[in-house]
Amino acid sequence: SDCKKTKDEL
């Protein structure tokens, strides 16, 4: 799912 892509956040 596209939510994985915000795992670059602190």
Place this chain on the structure above:
Amino acid sequence: MNAFRLVGDLCHLAAIVLLLLKIWKSRSVAGLSGKSQILFGLVFVTRYLDLVTNFVSPYNTIMKVFFLSSSIATVYLIYTKFKATYDGNHDTFRMEFLLIPCALLAIVVNHEFSPMEILWTFSIYLEAVAILPQLFMISKTGEAETITSHYLFALGSYRGLYIMNWLYRYYYENNFDVIAVVAGIVQTVLYCDFFYLYITKVLQGKKLQLPA
């Protein structure tokens, strides 16, 4: 990376530095909730477990190391070095009332039922409410030192800026994480009352006094 998230991270960094400065210069942790700092430490430990396994960027790694070490150092300063100035009588919020619901919710509501994902989700939920013991303590003592209110303003602003970052990423990168966004909104809303007091009082040069 976008400006909202960068400024947000810098606000977060500033908050932590402000707190350490306050403790170090005043040689005191008066007015600080050790419980909130323990919860923040737990947030970073459970969220940054992938520090060594998942490299994102030098910036990301450096910030994670700084947040982890500074939060652990703050807990250490409160509970050992400056323990004599710790106001335990006013820091009475029951942490289990936050830890247990966040843990249960992380098990039920998450993106993937795996240990890392559940711990990450737990850290997101816990961060949303970790400031409650500190706000509760201020409501009990009825006031906060000016530098402590600057700390809280920077800390509250960081997640508010992250909400702008999520809006930006939703529209321009088609990235969206409903768990982080909902928890981030809850977290920012919890500061609203404080933001009002900060803007109407502290910025007018007055001390942060809660209406008795």
